[in-house]
Amino acid sequence: MSVEWPLVLFSLLAGCGGCTFAYLALSDLLTSNKKGQFQIALVALIVAVVGGFCSVAHLASPQNVMAAVWNIGSFSGISIELILIGITCVLMVVYMVLLKRGAAESAQKAVAAVGGVFGLLLAFFTGHGYVIESQATWNTELLPFAYLGTSLALGAFLYAVCAVVCKVDEADLRKMAIPVGVGAVLGAVSILGYVLAVGFEAAATEPVLLWGGLIACGIVITAICGVVVMARKQNMDSLAVPCVGLAATAVGAVSLRAFMWVVGSGFLGLFEVAMNSRVIGL
Numbered sequence: 001m002s003v004e005w006p007l008v009l010f011s012l013l014a015g016c017g018g019c020t021f022a023y024l025a026l027s028d029l030l031t032s033n034k035k036g037q038f039q040i041a042l043v044a045l046i047v048a049v050v051g052g053f054c055s056v057a058h059l060a061s062p063q064n065v066m067a068a069v070w071n072i073g074s075f076s077g078i079s080i081e082l083i084l085i086g087i088t089c090v091l092m093v094v095y096m097v098l099l100k101r102g103a104a105e106s107a108q109k110a111v112a113a114v115g116g117v118f119g120l121l122l123a124f125f126t127g128h129g130y131v132i133e134s135q136a137t138w139n140t141e142l143l144p145f146a147y148l149g150t151s152l153a154l155g156a157f158l159y160a161v162c163a164v165v166c167k168v169d170e171a172d173l174r175k176m177a178i179p180v181g182v183g184a185v186l187g188a189v190s191i192l193g194y195v196l197a198v199g200f201e202a203a204a205t206e207p208v209l210l211w212g213g214l215i216a217c218g219i220v221i222t223a224i225c226g227v228v229v230m231a232r233k234q235n236m237d238s239l240a241v242p243c244v245g246l247a248a249t250a251v252g253a254v255s256l257r258a259f260m261w262v263v264g265s266g267f268l269g270l271f272e273v274a275m276n277s278r279v280i281g282l
Contacts, residue, residue, distance in 0.1 A: 008257040010055035011126035011147055012154075014081075016253075017048025018088050018119030019148075019155025020162075023179065025116030027159070028109055030175045036166030038099045043162050044119075044155075045092040052085050081129065084122040091115030123151035130260065137263045142190075142197045149190025150253035153222055156183030157246035160229070164239050177229050184226025184245055188219045191256055202263050209259045218252020221245075 021044040024037060095111045127147025130138045160180050163173055191214055195203050203210045225245030 003258045003261040006054045006057045008254065008261075010051050011257060012151075012250075012253055013047050013051025013054060014085055015051075015123035015126050015147060015151030016154040016158060017044045017046075017051060018085075018122040019151045019183075020044040020047065020119075020158045021088070021092055021112075021155075022116035022119040022152075023155050023159035023176070023183070025112035025119075026179055027163070027172065027176050028112040031172040032105075033169055033172050034099060035172075036163055036168045038096055039166050040159060040162045041092055041096050041099070043158070045089060045096075047158075048085060048089055048092070048122075052089075055081070055085075078129070080125050081122070084118060084125055088115060088118040088122050091118060119155075120148065120152075123155075124148040126151075135264055137198050137202060138260065140194070140197045142193045143260065146190040146194040146256055149187045150218070150249065150256055151187075152183045153187025153226070153249045154246070154253055156180040156187075157225070157242050157249055160242035161239060161246055164242060174232065177232055180242075181226040181228075181230030184222050184229065184249065187249060187252070188223035188226070191218045191252060194256065194260075198263055203259070206259060206262055209255050209262070213251055213255025214259060217248040218255055221248035222252055225249075 021041065024040050024044060028034075028037065091111055092115055095108065095115055098108045098111060124144050124147065127144035131141065131143055133139050157180070160173075160176070163176070195210070195214060203214075222245060225241050225248065228241050229245070
């Protein structure tokens, strides 16, 4: 089955934006210093919005876009994704407004926490819509968890990179070392879980994606960078490890999504019919 790149980019960017904001929310709860919070929230918002436009590109026709909007109450896979990305982006904007106006810290933390939860849900449900019985290599809950895991790792490293660039205090950065490292390791574990669920025989049919994208970048390098961050062998005010981790995780996350498509059975025509049915709420 050919790779649907607009959907790959949608899930990648929307999930990354949502999880970056989740890490921002966690940092807001763990620290009292607001330095860099606005800028990081803006980056998360931009990434998520670009991801949303990639989804629109997949719908191709303006009629399909409007059909998805008008049938948002159908709670199909597409409508759930639209609802989640809409709510997440609105909460990001509200959080930035609260920061700019110097609102009560309790209000900022509450909005950040709720937005972070929705960001995680967004990452999960961008993959959950593919869990269908007619597609053996997709019919496992490990697939959406792999989407969530890779988005979590991406968000962790993107948050770390942005925090260093924004010169967040090193003491506050160190408080986020373990969460960032855990997110990276979870991303690696989630990829491994899905590969094992698909089966090595099926996975081995795509050696470049398997050994290069998934194992080397998505599992080994991502996990090593996560462990290094947790062990604090690298100063948290350095860009070296977060940048390497971000690059490797991005390759692994793209490879996972492409891998999902290419190991699927070839029923493109039926899939297109199903996608159109989901759009109009049938």
